[in-house]
Amino acid sequence: MRYVSTRGLAPPVGFSEAVAAGLAPDGGLFVPEFLPDLSGELAALGALPYPELCARFLGRFATDIPAPELGEVVARSYGAFDRPEVAPLLELSGGLHVLELFHGPTLAFKDLALQLLGNLYARQCAVRGETINVLGATSGDTGAAAIHGLSGKTGTAIFILYPDGRVSPLQERQMACTGAANVHALALSGSFDDAQAVLKALFADGAFRSRHRLSAVNSINIARILAQCVYYLHAWLRLPAAERRTAEFVVPTGNFGNVLAGWMLQKMGVPIHGFRVATNQNDILHRLFTSGDYQVGAVRPSLAPSMDIQVASNFERFMYYSLGRDGDRVRAVMAEIASKGRYRFSGFDRDTFSSSRCTDAEIPEVIRQVYRAYGYIVDPHTACAFKGLDPSRPSVVLATAHPAKFPETIRAAIGVEPTHPSLEALKGLPMVRHKIVADAAAIRGFIESRAI
Numbered sequence: 001m002r003y004v005s006t007r008g009l010a011p012p013v014g015f016s017e018a019v020a021a022g023l024a025p026d027g028g029l030f031v032p033e034f035l036p037d038l039s040g041e042l043a044a045l046g047a048l049p050y051p052e053l054c055a056r057f058l059g060r061f062a063t064d065i066p067a068p069e070l071g072e073v074v075a076r077s078y079g080a081f082d083r084p085e086v087a088p089l090l091e092l093s094g095g096l097h098v099l100e101l102f103h104g105p106t107l108a109f110k111d112l113a114l115q116l117l118g119n120l121y122a123r124q125c126a127v128r129g130e131t132i133n134v135l136g137a138t139s140g141d142t143g144a145a146a147i148h149g150l151s152g153k154t155g156t157a158i159f160i161l162y163p164d165g166r167v168s169p170l171q172e173r174q175m176a177c178t179g180a181a182n183v184h185a186l187a188l189s190g191s192f193d194d195a196q197a198v199l200k201a202l203f204a205d206g207a208f209r210s211r212h213r214l215s216a217v218n219s220i221n222i223a224r225i226l227a228q229c230v231y232y233l234h235a236w237l238r239l240p241a242a243e244r245r246t247a248e249f250v251v252p253t254g255n256f257g258n259v260l261a262g263w264m265l266q267k268m269g270v271p272i273h274g275f276r277v278a279t280n281q282n283d284i285l286h287r288l289f290t291s292g293d294y295q296v297g298a299v300r301p302s303l304a305p306s307m308d309i310q311v312a313s314n315f316e317r318f319m320y321y322s323l324g325r326d327g328d329r330v331r332a333v334m335a336e337i338a339s340k341g342r343y344r345f346s347g348f349d350r351d352t353f354s355s356s357r358c359t360d361a362e363i364p365e366v367i368r369q370v371y372r373a374y375g376y377i378v379d380p381h382t383a384c385a386f387k388g389l390d391p392s393r394p395s396v397v398l399a400t401a402h403p404a405k406f407p408e409t410i411r412a413a414i415g416v417e418p419t420h421p422s423l424e425a426l427k428g429l430p431m432v433r434h435k436i437v438a439d440a441a442a443i444r445g446f447i448e449s450r451a452i
């Protein structure tokens with residue numbers, strides 16, 4: 001399988017190269033050259049445990065990695081989860097299912113992709129006899145999950161910048177208490193935007209980038225999307241037969257990454273009925289799916305911070321497919337969005353998508369309702385998906401974080417404070433973090449002194 005750019009100007013590359021590069025050299029995102037048809041295989045896949053299903057699925061895409069090695073990478077990635085099912089599917093009441101995506105090391109759904117990506121990076125270093133320095137900026141969950149994907153891995157180092165005092169204390173501990181020598185948590189005096197600006201400046205310096213073989217952690221790596229297809233497939237295969245063709249997947253989303261994976265799986269011949277795109281008050285995607293208007297706004301910080309996004313970077317992949325896989329048209333649309341901050345989009349499939357928005361005032365209310373109705377505690381991101389659930393149709397709600405990651409919001413909503421042993425354990429561990437000014441030269445100096 002080869003990978004082409006959504007913008008059509010980069011030469012096709014193999015899987016490992018697409019993963020190593022992240023972004024395509026023409027500024028586009030890598031997509032598989034074609035989407036394989038899985039419809040004939042579904043019956044045979046039904047009984048496979050998660051890691052085997054994942055290895056089988058990825059085998060169609062990672063064709064430059066020998067199958068036994070891919071199997072090892074996958075087994076290592078999902079062995080770190082606290083449930084053998086990896087992503088358990090619970091039924092709260094008739095036809096209402098929850099797909100729990102928070103059983104990985106950082107208790108958020110990003111682990112499903114970043115554990116795999118970390119092991120792919122480590123394998124690549126071993127195969128090529130090279131090292132890699134991974135660099136990213138985070139407002140919370142992504143940095144923690146990326147760190148746990150690479151923590152202690154030979155040949156790799158990871159540097160994560162975050163705004164000092166603006167990530168939750170638990171998220172900071174997840175980043176700064178690993179005890180691993182290759183992990184560097186940098187608490188920046190400044191905002192998340194400052195952190196991103198520094199990162200951009202460092203990546204713009206080609207000589208620095210290639211000297212240290214820098215790679216970016218972000219949501220656009222194709223390996224992340226493919227890893228996410230697997231939990232949709234695993235869940236779909238476990239639905240009662242009568243619900244498989246009618247159930248809607250309800251997906252809390254910001255960057256469109258999560259829901260894109262489900263949609264790509266549908267395009268591979270898995271007959272999923274549809275998806276609801278569930279946003280918080282940063283509702284660019286809800287506005288898009290109701291009016292066709294894609295209009296970039298200002299981010300308003302919310303109780304579901306990992307969805308506080310107003311430019312849905314993975315949307316470019318969806319656009320690519322919707323515009324007939326025509327890189328010229330994608331370039332024109334992206335240029336229009338960049339210059340005008342908006343675009344009128346008409347090409348999407350209205351039968352497949354619906355959408356909803358949940359404001360900060362509504363999140364605690366939904367947490368309370370779900371707790372009363374089912375005795376089940378949802379985190380603020382998952383609460384966005386429970387808002388306005390249609391009881392007449394079977395649903396699979398994706399639960400993207402463990403509620404114990406957001407103890408204050410949950411306590412305020414229901415008077416109960418959820419806990420998790422791994423978060424409790426963090427409280428007794430020493431924190432290693434580096435306070436640093438939001439200045440490209442200072443951070444470059446730090447990276448130069450610690451790069452592997």
Ligand SMILES: *Cc1c(COP(=O)(O)O)cnc(C)c1O
Pocket residue numbers: 108109110141142219252253254255256257258259306307381400401
């Ligand atoms: C990152 C994140 C999301 C949003 O994921 P997208 O890839 O932007 O769709 C939702 N919930 C949680 C808990 C997250 O960490």
